Amino acid sequence: MTTAPTPLPADPRHWHDVPHAPLPGTVLGHAHTLADGSVTMAETPDTPGRDGMGVFRYLLLRSGSDVRAYVNRCAHFGVPLAARQDLLKFQPHVRVSCNVHYAHYRWSDGLCTAGDCEGESLLAIPVVIDVDGTIRIAA
Numbered sequence: 001m002t003t004a005p006t007p008l009p010a011d012p013r014h015w016h017d018v019p020h021a022p023l024p025g026t027v028l029g030h031a032h033t034l035a036d037g038s039v040t041m042a043e044t045p046d047t048p049g050r051d052g053m054g055v056f057r058y059l060l061l062r063s064g065s066d067v068r069a070y071v072n073r074c075a076h077f078g079v080p081l082a083a084r085q086d087l088l089k090f091q092p093h094v095r096v097s098c099n100v101h102y103a104h105y106r107w108s109d110g111l112c113t114a115g116d117c118e119g120e121s122l123l124a125i126p127v128v129i130d131v132d133g134t135i136r137i138a139a
């Protein structure tokens, strides 16, 4: 007997509620490939998640030895912050912006500090970094 997956919420409050959220332990990238002060748009290949196979879009932000990961999903309309890496707007170490209606998200915690979704946040993904720089979703 198989168990049907739990329905996903339309307005996710946690990274793991987003469709195709990968499982803990999934590799998101490598710290040594991220320039200091950069924001990198990335996505998983078709990987197994809680709700089956699919692509999951995320952002990696590096500030010194600190690496943060957020779901690439604007809190305003639920769309990616940019369609392509070269269109992504950010101020290194300070903020990343949505280029649809220009909401500003604080680098350190993803809080929207200006824009149509002020007070809401990007969905943070907990990560751990292995000694070789591999970035994984924390358990």
Ligand code: FES
Pocket: 074, 075, 076, 077, 078, 079, 098, 099, 100, 101, 102, 103, 115, 116
């Ligand atoms: S969709 Fe991002 S600010 Fe409106």
